[in-house]
Amino acid sequence: MLIWDRLVRSWHWCLVAVVVANYWFLEGGDDLHNYAGYAIFALMILRLGWGIWGRNPYALLKSFVPTPAAIRKHLVELRAGLKNHTAGHNPLGALFIFFVFFAITYLSVTGWLHEEVDALFGNDFLQNSHRWVSDALMIAAGIHLTAVLVMQKLTGTPLITTMITGKR
Ligand code: HEM
Numbered sequence: 001m002l003i004w005d006r007l008v009r010s011w012h013w014c015l016v017a018v019v020v021a022n023y024w025f026l027e028g029g030d031d032l033h034n035y036a037g038y039a040i041f042a043l044m045i046l047r048l049g050w051g052i053w054g055r056n057p058y059a060l061l062k063s064f065v066p067t068p069a070a071i072r073k074h075l076v077e078l079r080a081g082l083k084n085h086t087a088g089h090n091p092l093g094a095l096f097i098f099f100v101f102f103a104i105t106y107l108s109v110t111g112w113l114h115e116e117v118d119a120l121f122g123n124d125f126l127q128n129s130h131r132w133v134s135d136a137l138m139i140a141a142g143i144h145l146t147a148v149l150v151m152q153k154l155t156g157t158p159l160i161t162t163m164i165t166g167k168r
């Protein structure tokens with residue numbers, strides 16, 4: 001059964017590559033850092049469009065809105081020893097995903113303002129908050145990876161393989 005279509009998978013692995021490269025390897029303000037950031041922002045817009053008008057039911061944003069009620073229900077199920085993994089994203093995963101959408105937007109906007117608006121070049125708040133949000137994104141990604149590995153073990157569902165092949 002197809003869970004993650006090509007667009008979701010491509011956006012995911014490009015996102016991983018850009019976030020890791022921009023955080024650990026590429027110098028902030030260098031062309032490669034800036035263009036990689038804009039590219040992932042563009043891919044995110046495509047993903048949002050696919051989340052609204054796309055044909056994959058599991059990729060639709062409305063199928064994984066992290067409402068407090070959904071999160072509470074998921075936590076109760078986890079405490080009771082969840083055995084089955086839902087085919088799409090669970091509500092805690094969804095919370096992370098919406099944070100990623102926010103973080104990529106924030107990093108792109110603050111990066112762009114810093115680079116393109118002369119009066120804001122070297123602005124302390126832009127620089128600091130760009131760093132804080134990228135730190136928070138990196139921490140969240142660490143929790144995300146841990147959660148994926150734990151859920152894989154707990155439910156016996158090959159989540160990582162599904163994000164590579166699309167199917168399970
Ligand atoms: C995936 C998205 C991004 C991540 C994870 C990221 C991460 C970072 C990190 C870790 C720094 C170094 C901060 C420090 O050492 O104080 C930085 C600096 C910087 N980034 Fe990004 N960034 C991203 C996107 C962008 C985008 C789209 C732009 C657009 C122009 C941009 C422009 C800059 C600039 C100009 C700096 C240097 C600021 C300074 O002089 O302190 N970044 N970024």
Ligand code: HEM
Pocket residue numbers: 008011012015016019020047059088089090093097100141144145148159160161163
């Ligand atoms: C910078 C690091 C990472 C970020 C920012 C990130 C972000 C995301 C996002 C945004 C999604 C949702 C995809 C969508 O519906 O569009 C997702 C899902 C997923 N990611 Fe990551 N990811 C990262 C690293 C990883 C790594 C290293 C792995 C595994 C080796 C991984 C495995 C997965 C899996 C299996 C899913 C689907 C989870 C499910 O079935 O609900 N991610 N990730």
